[in-house]
Amino acid sequence: MxxxxxxxxxxxxxxxxxxxxxxxxxxxxxxxxxxxxxxxxxxxxxxxxxxxxxxxxxxxxxxxxxxxxxxxxxxFVHGEVAGRPRPAWLADEGRLASVGRLVRAYDDAAASFVPPEGVRPAYGPSETPGMPPAPPYPPELVGHMDYTPDNIVFRDGAAAALIDFDIAKPVTRVDEVFNAMLYWAPVGDPVDADPLLREVDVPRRCRILADAYGMSGTDRSRLVEVGVLRTRRAWFSMKRMAEEQGGGWARMWDEGVGDQIKRREAWLDRNGAALDAALTAP
CATH class of the missing domain: 3.30.200 (Phosphorylase Kinase; domain 1)
Structure with missing residues (x-):
């Protein structure tokens, strides 16, 4: 350290x-x-x-x-974050696109980062009995992987900076974009979305994020597959973190995050084809 x-x-x-x-x-x-x-x-x-x-x-x-x-x-990073209760601008599509551009700028900057000798991520791959396989794509960079509204700072109506890098780890660019979609589209059962985002067109918002990021065609075609596999694994990893780390992880588990993940998986099963079509359409 x-x-x-x-x-x-x-x-x-x-x-x-x-x-x-x-x-x-x-x-x-x-x-x-x-x-x-x-x-x-x-x-x-x-x-x-x-x-x-x-x-x-x-x-x-x-x-x-x-x-x-x-x-x-x-x-201290100056600006505004979408704290709780969420602000009315949470659903704004212009701000949504700016999130995609910021994630891309960060990923491009992080792509040249090489961790020092002996430094390893605390939240790297960790298998738990029964956990489904990970996506079969090698990591491309150390991603932020926590693009919640609380962790993106806006200035003049656009995403300008990231905070809280606590769970940074080696991932793919698809992992990064899917993580942003979880919170900003948002991908998942509408019952778990903020009221401001319960009636939005989720596939459309995913497309806005993908376009703003500049996702490749190959990555777009992989996103639903990666999202499903990451969601299935998330239930096991969140349960393990709750048991091993306690604190906020245990509180989230007690408050039903495991059930929320299962609802997200079911939502992806129902809506994966529509999401893929929105992402890959000319």
């Missing part, structure tokens, strides 16, 4: 709690910085953020080191 000590500016700083995450607790803002407890994936995340800074990617916070309390210190 990067052991750099953050040098505090002179004078007292008021800590303001930042809300919105499902797992990480105790996140605060202090001046122009954010303080948070380092998670199990911290060595990879810190190296990734240093890489993004080095190549000039502006859409991520900078890792500054650790404060006297042992907390991570990152730059």
């Amino acid at each position: 990067d052991s750099a000590t953050y040098v505090e500016p002179p004078g007292p700083q008021t800590e303001i709690p930042l809300l919105g995450g499902d797992v990480t607790e105790g996140v605060v803002r202090a001046g122009e910085t954010v303080r948070r407890t380092a998670g199990p994936n911290a060595p990879l995340v810190h190296a990734l953020l240093h890489h993004l800074e080095a190549i000039g990617f502006a859409g991520a916070p900078r890792f500054l080191g650790f404060d006297a309390a042992g907390r991570e210190v990152l730059t």
